[in-house]
Amino acid sequence: MPRPRGTHDARAELRGRAATINDIARLAGVSKKTVSRVINQSPLVRADTREKVETLMREVGYVPDPMARGLAFRRSFLIGMIYDNPTAQYIVDIQYGALDALRDSGFELIVHPCDSRSPGYIDGVRRFVQLQKLHGVMLVPRVSEDQALADMLDELGCRYARIAAVALDSPERMVVTHDRDGGAEVADYLQTLGHRELAMITGPATYRSAMERSEGFIGALRRRGIEIPPERLAEGGYTFESGVAAAERLLALPAPPTAIFCGNDEMAAGVYRVAVRAGVRIPQQLSVVGYDDSPLATRLWPPLTTVRRDTRDTGRMAAALLLQNSTASGVRLSVRPHLVVRDSCGPPA
Amino acid sequence: MPRPRGTHDARAELRGRAATINDIARLAGVSKKTVSRVINQSPLVRADTREKVETLMREVGYVPDPMARGLAFRRSFLIGMIYDNPTAQYIVDIQYGALDALRDSGFELIVHPCDSRSPGYIDGVRRFVQLQKLHGVMLVPRVSEDQALADMLDELGCRYARIAAVALDSPERMVVTHDRDGGAEVADYLQTLGHRELAMITGPATYRSAMERSEGFIGALRRRGIEIPPERLAEGGYTFESGVAAAERLLALPAPPTAIFCGNDEMAAGVYRVAVRAGVRIPQQLSVVGYDDSPLATRLWPPLTTVRRDTRDTGRMAAALLLQNSTASGVRLSVRPHLVVRDSCGPPA
DNA sequence: CTGAAAGCGCTTACAG
DNA sequence: CTGAAAGCGCTTACAG
Incomplete structure (x- = not known):
């Protein structure tokens, strides 16, 4: 079966060498500037000229050199x-x-x-x-x-x-x-389960995400008439180790919380660690919520309830x-967090 | 304090514009080809010429354009x-x-x-x-x-x-x-602890790493007179879920193993999951070893003994x-795995 | 050891 | 709607 003539000729001309804009121009019988216009989607090209050039580019597999173009x-x-x-x-x-x-x-x-x-x-x-x-x-x-x-x-x-x-x-x-929404959703969920004695381990105060998550959480609780006393707010560093340290402090409180919301899953894993060592059962004696829905969330036992981000x-x-070329476009500019309920929360003991 | 004269002049000439090879050539009073030779470390440049050009390049902060050079x-x-x-x-x-x-x-x-x-x-x-x-x-x-x-x-x-x-x-x-060495080291360790009834969850047989780890493990055991019966060899997919499935099968065996070596940490986490659910205590009733020393290894309870790779x-x-320019050089071409002992292994029950 | 000319594969600025 | 000339900032090939 013979190939279409044009293709064969064009390919033969190149002898395996990658095509350049000069090849396309010559084979199409136009100037390289016209090829350039086609590449850059300029409207200043007659439809049939454009068609001819585009077909040829496709046939020889021509793609403009990014370095030459960039220069x-x-x-x-x-x-x-x-x-x-x-x-x-x-x-x-x-x-x-x-x-x-x-x-x-x-x-x-x-x-x-x-x-x-x-x-x-x-x-x-x-x-x-x-x-x-x-x-x-x-x-x-x-x-x-x-x-x-x-x-x-x-x-x-x-x-x-x-x-x-x-x-x-x-x-x-x-x-x-919208991390604030994520924090608020956790508050609603824990409140609905019946928790009133809540704690939070926040991320570093210098991180906006950390502030939004905690403010969302605290604000939503407040709207439902629940206040978190200052001693139940611990600042962590978004790390496992900081989660461990914060949990140790929170669980040693005279009136320990019945639920802890952590600014991320890593710190929630830290809470798990302290709970195992202290013999505190999750979720029977302590509810825990994380943030991120990292792979870790499902590796822990019990599987961690957490806030998913569509990263x-x-x-x-x-x-x-x-x-984008124009500012106006159909690109969505925001992503909403949502709670993924697993097995780390229950009603307060 | 007045700046060194040369610097000031050179900078002034450019008026904030990024310098090009032409600027350097002109300011240094040499051809651009000579500047090019300096850039490319050609030996064909007189020491004082090189010095002059290099000083100037440093003064104006000249770095050659990667796209132009690349083209x-x-x-x-x-x-x-x-x-x-x-x-x-x-x-x-x-x-x-x-x-x-x-x-x-x-x-x-x-x-x-x-x-x-x-x-x-x-x-x-x-x-x-x-x-x-x-x-x-x-x-x-x-x-x-x-x-x-x-x-x-x-x-x-x-x-x-x-x-x-x-x-x-x-x-x-x-x-x-050298994944084979990692597998062998695990074998030696478990054997030293007294285990004889061993199992392994390998990675996919199509992965060379998986084969090397298991062959290293099996081979080292064999050299110490320990054989793993076929039913104690399970092929996993390097995933948590496959680890769960394999562990379920292994622990349901009439003569279950006293220790399981997993081709990676993810699958070891799967073994942990099955063990918790089945009420099998790690390491008292079951020893587990992973491979990778991923962050997960220290998040699990008990912390996982695993093979570290210096990734x-x-x-x-x-x-x-x-x-590298030359083939001969001092770059090290291999990296050795080594066992990191944590708390997931003990003597057999 | 050094340089003037041509070229890498594109685009911009200007004409027509 | 199309093109010839000049240029982006470097290097190669050739001279000297």
């Missing part, structure tokens, strides 16, 4: 992902989500962890963004909460998408995760924001 | 990380390690997950490598075990570094993790291999 554009086709030190699962989920959005877009994802406590970190990001001429960057909590970083990017003219618990920026630069969606949205 | 070189300054579906912690650790090695090298890491079971995946990687003109790729298990993928990269002339349990390739392309080092070595 001419003075901007690369790379998206940077900037993050400080979230959990491994969170990083990976954001990455997968971002890659979902970037698939077949011609953009690639380049990862850039950094230490937001080190003094020169903003300069480090600046050098990275400038040198690579990034098309845009995704800012993951908690660097996403750093206004100085956002200001620097703005000054550089680098687009960015911030992932944060609340809207810290204009809508086209934000993916909002992969979050990453997808953030990357999609960076690819 | 001229026909090769980018990007390293690709290709992986299938390892655990989140593993992916992130390899990434951190790779970034350690790439720091200040001018190279960046671009992530590329793929599905090695999908038929077109090798073509997908080929397009990725060709389009981005990658400097090299890191192959993480299990894609690292795919000879067809390695052959394709070889044909493309793309350098690669394979991370695998055994040497599948020439030394300058391998980071070997970050592994990633660092793989990336370092790709940066």
Whole structure:
């Protein structure tokens, strides 16, 4: 079966070499500028010319060279992902989500962890963004909460998408995760189970997510007439060890809580640890709720009731924001947390 | 305090604009080709010329544009990380390690997950490598075990570094993790504790790591005169759920094992789950060993005895291999697993 | 040891 | 709607 003539000729001409814009122009009998217009979807090309060029590009499998294009554009086709030190699962989920959005877009994802406590970190990001001429960057909590970083990017003219618990920026630069709602939902759930003596282990007060989760929790309880006394509020560091330390303190209280809400699953695992060692049974003697719905939640026994975040969606949205041409679009800009009930909560003893 | 004159002049000339090779050439009073030679560390530059150019580059903070350089070189300054579906912690650790090695090298890491079971995946990687003109790729298990993928990269002339349990390739392309040794160490440990009735939940037989771990375990036991009967060998899928299923089968055996070695921590967590539900106490009635030393190992109760892999080092070595100019070098090409004893093992009941 | 010319594969700015 | 010229910031190939 003979191939279509055009294809054969075009392929033969190239002799296995990757096609360039010059090849396409020559084979199509147009100037390279016209091919460039087709590549860049300029409306200033006659329909039949466009058709001819597009067919040819498809036939020879031509894809423009990102480095050449980037050099001419003075901007690369790379998206940077900037993050400080979230959990491994969170990083990976954001990455997968971002890659979902970037698939077949011609953009690639380049990862850039950094230490937001080190003094020169903003300069480090600046050098990275400038040198690579990034098309845009995704800012993951908690660097996403750093206004100085956002200001620097703005000054550089680098687009960015911030992932944060609340809207810290204009809508086209934000993916909002509404952590306050998650905290409130936990409050409602525990209240409905009958708990009145509640405690919370919050994340670091310097994290917006931590503040939102705890304020959502405390606020919702207050609206239902329940107050958490100060000694039942412990600040943790989002780590297992800090969860252990906080739980030890809370369970040693003269009037220990009947339920503990933890700012994340890692700290909830810390509560589990203390409970086992102290012989406190979950959920019979103590209810525990986490936040994240990490894989850990289902590995623990009993399986942990926790708040799920759609992290992969979050990453997808953030990357999609960076690819948009117009500000107006159908991209969803927020993601809602929701409670996943498992077996770590029951009515108070 | 007046600045050194040279610096001031050079900076003033640029007026905030990023310097190019032309600026450096002009300011240094040499041709751009000479500057290029300095950039590329050519020996064909007189020492004082080099010194003059280097000083100037430092003063104005000149760094060559990777896209321009890449276009001229026909090769980018990007390293690709290709992986299938390892655990989140593993992916992130390899990434951190790779970034350690790439720091200040001018190279960046671009992530590329793929599905090695999908038929077109090798073509997908080929397009990725060709389009981005990658400097090299890191192959993480299990894609690292795919000879067809390695052959394709070889044909493309793309350098690669394979991370695998055994040497599948020439030394300058391998980071070997010696999983067999890890399995053997577990055997020795359990044997020393007095166990004779052993079981193993292996990873998928299609994973080289899984085979190495189990063969190391079984072989070491055999050398000590202990055989594992076939019904005590269960194949899992490196997942929690498969660990649960395998453990249920093993513990229901007429003569259940006194110790179970699991091909990874996730499956060990599955064994824990079954043990809790069946009222089997760890380590009093059942000893359990995992592999990975993932964060999960210390979140479980009792803390899991497991085999640690230095994953970050592994990633660092793989990336370092790709940066090397000569084959001969001081880069270490292998990493040794070692047992981390915690509280999940004891003498048999 | 150093440099002028041409080129990497695209786009911008200007014409028509 | 289309194209010829110049340029993005580097390197290669060739001279000297």
